[in-house]
Amino acid sequence: MSWTWFHRLASPPHIYRLAQRLTPWFAWPAGALILAALYGGLVLAPPDYQQGDGFRIIYMHAPSAWMSLMVYTTMAVAAAVALIWRMKVAHAVAASCAPIGASFTIAALVTGSLWGEPMWGTWWEWDPRLTSELILLFLYLGYMGLRGAIEDPQRADRTSAVLAVVGIVNVPIIHYSVTWWNSLHQAPSVMRLGKPTLSTPMLVPLLMMMLGFTLFFVAVLLVRLRGEILVRERSASWIREVLST
């Protein structure tokens, strides 16, 4: 079997052009889904029987928390692929993920705090779920700080990739924290085995928002990836070509 397709797929110029072409195909559906989900979540979904309209924070909080974990997993997988197969493009993917994941982790923590105050009576508690999510933010920031601190780009790629891979242990800890320990945080209502516990008019906008955020992540990743590829390519002739457009 020929491996040329694999090399072509992983070649920087191919990925650069592919990323450029694919971006609008993720960006526009993401925008449409997020707008529709905002309308569904704020207007169409009925108030919760216990939390009233306060439950609508879920449409920002749960998708942000989903992003924080999904982006980290993508980053760790890309870092592992880069370490194992010495793929420069995979390092570029991992590096592109970090600022996106960090920003949505902050959104998850802030919206969680805004939800905790009216429902639990506290902005913050050193609870397993909240603490492990805060550690996730520190992992992202540590990864970015480490990259920034190492001058040599190849060493920065390799060292930060090790941190990203090791940090993946925190992802299942966050997800199962509400099951393993007695947590203030409620149990999963969507990401669980069996049927979600939310009613359909509440659930549909949530799933749309999560899908919208996921597509948004891909679009932003593709834009960042192009920059990270350019940084890693020294004096390649194709760069002259892509810069002229």
Place this chain on the structure above:
Amino acid sequence: MREFLDMGGYAAFVWPSYAVTLAVVVLNIVWARSSLARSRAAARRRLAAAGADA
């Protein structure tokens, strides 16, 4: 409309959470675009420098 904005008394928690998250969404677009623009400018400078050497 007033009722909608009041969010059943939870306005002070619901609206800031939407504002923060949507700000993160918008900032991600701005940051990604400026990061790409910076990398393109740096690559252009490198090419110019390499061209001057040759």
